[in-house]
Amino acid sequence: MKRNRKREQxxxxxxxxxxxVCICIATSGLGYVxxxxxxxxxxxxxxxxxxxxxxxxxxxxxxxxxxxxLESPAQLEAECQQYNLSLVAPxxxxxxxxxEPGPEWDMxxxxxxxxxxxxxxxxxxxxxxxxxx
Amino acid sequence: MTLAPxxxxxxxxxxxxxxxxxxxxxxxxDLHILQHKELSxxxxxxxxxxxHQQGRRGAILDANxxxxxxxxxxxxxxxxxxxxxxQAASIAEKLAPLLKTDVESLTEKxxxxxxxxRLNPRAKLDEDTVQKVRAMKLKGISFEDQFIRSYPNxxxxxxxxxxxxxxxxxxxxxxxxxxxxxxxxxGYEIIEHDRKGHEIRALRDEELGPRDGFNVVLTVDQVxxxxxxxxxxxxxxxxxxxxxxxxxxxxxxxxxxxxxxxPTFDPTNMDAASADARRNxxxxxxxxxxxxxxxxxxxGALNEGIVSLADQFDCENGAFMYAGxxxxxxxxxxxxxxxxxxxxxxxxxAAKVGxxxxxxxxxxxxxxxxxxxxxDIALPGEVSGIAHPLARWNSLSITRIPMGHEIAVTxxxxxxxxxxxxxxxxxxxxxxxxxxxxxxxxxxxxxxxxQVGQVVxxxxxxxxxxxxxxxxxxxxxxxxxGVPGFDVAGKTGTAQKVENGQYVxxxxxxxxxxxxxxxxxxxxxxxxxxxxxxxxxxxSVAGPVFREVAEKVAEYLGIEPQTxxxxxxxxxxxx
Numbered sequence: 001m002k003r004n005r006k007r008e009q010x011x012x013x014x015x016x017x018x019x020x021v022c023i024c025i026a027t028s029g030l031g032y033v034x035x036x037x038x039x040x041x042x043x044x045x046x047x048x049x050x051x052x053x054x055x056x057x058x059x060x061x062x063x064x065x066x067x068x069x070l071e072s073p074a075q076l077e078a079e080c081q082q083y084n085l086s087l088v089a090p091x092x093x094x095x096x097x098x099x100e101p102g103p104e105w106d107m108x109x110x111x112x113x114x115x116x117x118x119x120x121x122x123x124x125x126x127x128x129x130x131x132x133x
Numbered sequence: 134m135t136l137a138p139x140x141x142x143x144x145x146x147x148x149x150x151x152x153x154x155x156x157x158x159x160x161x162x163d164l165h166i167l168q169h170k171e172l173s174x175x176x177x178x179x180x181x182x183x184x185h186q187q188g189r190r191g192a193i194l195d196a197n198x199x200x201x202x203x204x205x206x207x208x209x210x211x212x213x214x215x216x217x218x219x220q221a222a223s224i225a226e227k228l229a230p231l232l233k234t235d236v237e238s239l240t241e242k243x244x245x246x247x248x249x250x251r252l253n254p255r256a257k258l259d260e261d262t263v264q265k266v267r268a269m270k271l272k273g274i275s276f277e278d279q280f281i282r283s284y285p286n287x288x289x290x291x292x293x294x295x296x297x298x299x300x301x302x303x304x305x306x307x308x309x310x311x312x313x314x315x316x317x318x319x320g321y322e323i324i325e326h327d328r329k330g331h332e333i334r335a336l337r338d339e340e341l342g343p344r345d346g347f348n349v350v351l352t353v354d355q356v357x358x359x360x361x362x363x364x365x366x367x368x369x370x371x372x373x374x375x376x377x378x379x380x381x382x383x384x385x386x387x388x389x390x391x392x393x394x395x396p397t398f399d400p401t402n403m404d405a406a407s408a409d410a411r412r413n414x415x416x417x418x419x420x421x422x423x424x425x426x427x428x429x430x431x432x433g434a435l436n437e438g439i440v441s442l443a444d445q446f447d448c449e450n451g452a453f454m455y456a457g458x459x460x461x462x463x464x465x466x467x468x469x470x471x472x473x474x475x476x477x478x479x480x481x482x483a484a485k486v487g488x489x490x491x492x493x494x495x496x497x498x499x500x501x502x503x504x505x506x507x508x509d510i511a512l513p514g515e516v517s518g519i520a521h522p523l524a525r526w527n528s529l530s531i532t533r534i535p536m537g538h539e540i541a542v543t544x545x546x547x548x549x550x551x552x553x554x555x556x557x558x559x560x561x562x563x564x565x566x567x568x569x570x571x572x573x574x575x576x577x578x579x580x581x582x583x584q585v586g587q588v589v590x591x592x593x594x595x596x597x598x599x600x601x602x603x604x605x606x607x608x609x610x611x612x613x614x615g616v617p618g619f620d621v622a623g624k625t626g627t628a629q630k631v632e633n634g635q636y637v638x639x640x641x642x643x644x645x646x647x648x649x650x651x652x653x654x655x656x657x658x659x660x661x662x663x664x665x666x667x668x669x670x671x672x673s674v675a676g677p678v679f680r681e682v683a684e685k686v687a688e689y690l691g692i693e694p695q696t697x698x699x700x701x702x703x704x705x706x707x708x
Contacts, residue, residue: 043334050334055260058206061189062259068200068285073359089688092618097693 180325181338187280188317191346193294193307195355196390196567202284202294202308202400204301208263209277210252214245216273224271228252231262251277288399290358292413293351293392293512293565296400305411307349307566309513314569314578317346347577350567352388357381360685361391368678369395372664374642378415378544379678380658381686384552384647386582387561389510390655390686392545416508416515419541420641420662423628424478424610424671425551426537431475431483432554432597433498434490436589442472442596446485453481456528460484460536463627463670476603478610478625480536487535495534496523501588502550503560504542510563518542537628544643548658551624551645554598555653557591559584598622598650604672605646611672614644616683618694622650623679625671630663639663644675648683654692657682 069075080087101109164172193202210232217224221244222236229236232253242250252274258266263276282297295306302316303309320343325336361379369377381391394414398406412418434440451465462480466473474482487495499505505520519541521530526539533539545563553560562583569578589597601622605615610625623646630639643660647653659675659682668674687694 039335040333043336047332047334059260061203061205064200065203065205065283065285068203071199072286072289073356074286074289089685092694095691097691 182324182326184322184324186320186322186343188319188343189280189345190282190297190301190317191315191572192348193311193315194348194350195353195358196351196388197354198350199355200285201290201351201353201355202282204280205283206278207281208258209279210258210266211275211277212243212250212252213273213275214243214247214250217243217271218245220272224274227269227271228266228274231266232258282400284400286355287401288397289355289362290353290391290393291398291400292394292411292415293353293358293389294400295513296403305514306413306512307351310511311349311566311569314347314349318344320344345572347569347571348574349569352390352565352567353392354390356689357686358391358393360682360689361393362397364678364682364685365393365395367681368659368661368674372642372661372666372668372674374661374664376414376418376662378658378660379682380415380544380548381682382548382552382563382656384555384561384653384656387549387552387564388567388582389563389565392565413512413514414662415544416510416512417543419516419518419543421540421628421631422537422542422547423626423641423643424480424483424537425547425624425626425643425645426540426542427475427478427483427535428554428597428601428624429498429502429504429550430487430490430495430535431471431600432589432593433495434486435471435596436498436558436593437490437494439490439494440471440486442600443470445470446474446482448474448479448481448485451481453484453532455484455488455532458529460532472600472603475597475600475624476606476609478604483535484532487531492523492526492531495531496526498588499534499540501560501586502553503585504540504546504550508543508545508549508563510545511566515545516543518546537626544658544660547643548645548656551647551658552656553588554594554601555622555647555656556594558587558589558594560586560588601646602650605676609672610670611644611646611676611679613673614646614676614679616648616680616687619648619683619687619692620650620695621646621648621683622653623647625676626660627669627671640669642669642671642674644671644679646679646683648687649692649695651695654690655683655686657686 079085189206190204192200192204195201210228212224214221221240224243225236225239229239232239234253239252242252266274267276280301282301284291284294284296291306293306295308295310296304297308298304303312308315320341322340323338324332324334325338326332361381365377365379368374377395379391379393380389382389392413392415394412396407396410398410400406431440435442445468448462448466448469450467451462453460460481462482463478466477466479466482469477469479469482471482471486473479474486499520505518507515507517509515521539526534530539549560549563562585564580564582566580568576568580570576601624602620603609604623604625605611605621611623614623614625615621623644626641626643626645628641628643629636630641631637632639641660641662642664643658645656645658647656657679659678661674661678664674686692
């Protein structure tokens with residue numbers, strides 16, 4: 001006995017399942033395409049940045065060489081002469097030499113008595129005169 | 134029975150179609166199965182490409198990190214002349230101003246028959262120019278990346294730095310000796326490209342990036358090197374010698390701060406550099422040291438306790454007969470103390486000190502000071518010098534070697550001997566490479582000063598310094614070498630040249646000194662080969678050059694002037 005399929009009501013579960021399956025397949029397909037597209041797009045982006053980085057590195061090297069040339073003693077002397085800068089090395093009497101105190105000085109200072117105004121203060125407290133300033 | 138012909142036709146059509154499909158099937162089988170290997174390789178080759186990438190050669194830096202040599206990546210414009218030939222003239226007109234060349238030579242290159250012509254093998258193209266050329270979309274014109282070696286200081290320190298050949302391999306100097314560190318490692322990429330030849334980055338298969346070479350940091354200071362070269366150039370103009378050298382070092386560590394040699398060359402223009410100019414005379418030329426060698430015999434004799442500074446020798450009024458030959462002094466002297474023998478530079482006095490010392494002990498001190506052996510400085514082309522073994526000495530040797538004859542040394546060997554005295558008797562290995570660093574500046578290899586051995590005692594060195602101080606005094610052989618404000622110790626040398634086995638009236642004029650004598654910071658050797666114009670004594674030719682160099686180096690390094698003589702009583706006691 002044949003059933004009349006036209007009159008038969010669509011089952012919700014079946015339709016939902018079919019839709020879910022279709023959506024999954026469509027999403028997977030679109031997702032795959034989107035991912036592939038993204039991979040290619042990012043690949044192009046990486047390539048562009050690689051090229052830019054390479055160019056920047058090359059330019060950096062070129063500029064470093066230019067800077068080294070400009071900083072070379074011969075070049076600096078030539079520039080000084082060209083612009084008549086009259087630059088000369090300082091004479092010994094124009095030089096003020098500052099000596100870095102060594103460990104001996106530290107020991108000497110550690111054992112030296114404190115000046116009177118600091119003797120009342122404990123370590124960590126701030127002198128009032130300094131605080132006012 | 135009308136179906137029979139139709140069936141027959143149908144069978145023919147089916148048969149024909151089947152045959153076609155069979156043929157196609159066979160062809161497919163042939164392409165996919167039988168010829169699979171060859172064709173898949175062909176297909177892969179069509180879309181895949183192996184791109185080799187050259188690692189950049191490392192840089193050479195001075196002690197303060199200033200760039201002395203570097204590799205630059207430049208674009209070379211290349212052309213397929215078979216494509217450009219029909220329009221050679223118009224392409225040349227467009228490219229000539231950008232490539233900074235003339236139209237005629239460019240037209241000639243573009244109209245040839247070669248598939249590969251370099252249009253700018255030497256000129257550096259910046260990115261803007263490359264973009265301009267690219268925008269012209271000229272057929273048959275393409276670009277290629279290439280490394281070139283750049284020397285920003287030109288000829289400065291060229292003998293130390295050296296140069297590379299066309300294959301970017303070190304040939305001389307540090308470029309050659311440190312080639313293993315400087316050389317970069319090549320890398321490769323397996324890429325796939327589209328129809329236009331552009332890489333499809335997403336399909337990059339394998340990738341091994343190139344590794345840039347390490348940077349080499351020298352002990353040389355470019356400012357001190359410049360001072361040395363400038364003063365050497367002035368001396369070359371003033372005294373017109375055939376050649377000249379100046380070496381500046383730190384006696385306590387053996388660090389070489391400058392090493393200059395004339396004639397010189399420009400590593401950026403190697404076509405103009407002769408083989409003679411390329412030679413680093415500081416390490417590859419030997420000559421008799423002359424009177425500078427007296428420091429060896431006198432320090433040896435003092436160290437052995439055979440003589441004291443006050444011991445006196447008869448200098449025979451300038452002519453001393455020994456083993457049938459007469460030995461002369463430049464000026465006649467009577468009785469001189471050992472100290473006076475040094476600062477008057479008496480040949481007869483030195484010979485008599487040598488005689489008292491004896492050949493075996495003298496030979497031992499020559500060996501201890503390192504003569505006859507390479508110093509093992511990290512530069513190629515160093516020679517050992519000539520120091521004959523004791524067995525080959527003749528009866529005259531004991532009187533000739535103390536005055537610097539019958540022995541040949543390099544300027545560097547002689548400076549290291551003087552450094553030994555300046556350094557309290559400890560011989561140091563000369564050091565020209567400070568460290569090897571990677572591209573970020575992180576040290577890969579650090580070189581430390583190396584002691585070779587104690588040659589003489591510190592006491593002997595103090596006595597020697599006392600005597601050598603007087604060399605630059607008013608009674609010494611080099612008053613012009615004195616540096617105002619500093620106590621300088623040094624020794625002059627005026628060695629006759631030997632040509633065709635005979636001494637001729639040509640001289641090596643030299644001065645080796647260190648300062649401040651009480652605490653030596655710097656030692657300098659100046660040597661000029663055959664100065665002309667009358668003056669030839671080491672004190673009057675090399676001495677003033679030494680002073681000029683010393684003054685400038687002291688100023689630059691901020692060495693505090695302190696003319697401080699050791700207490701005479703203490704010296705007398707040691708003596």
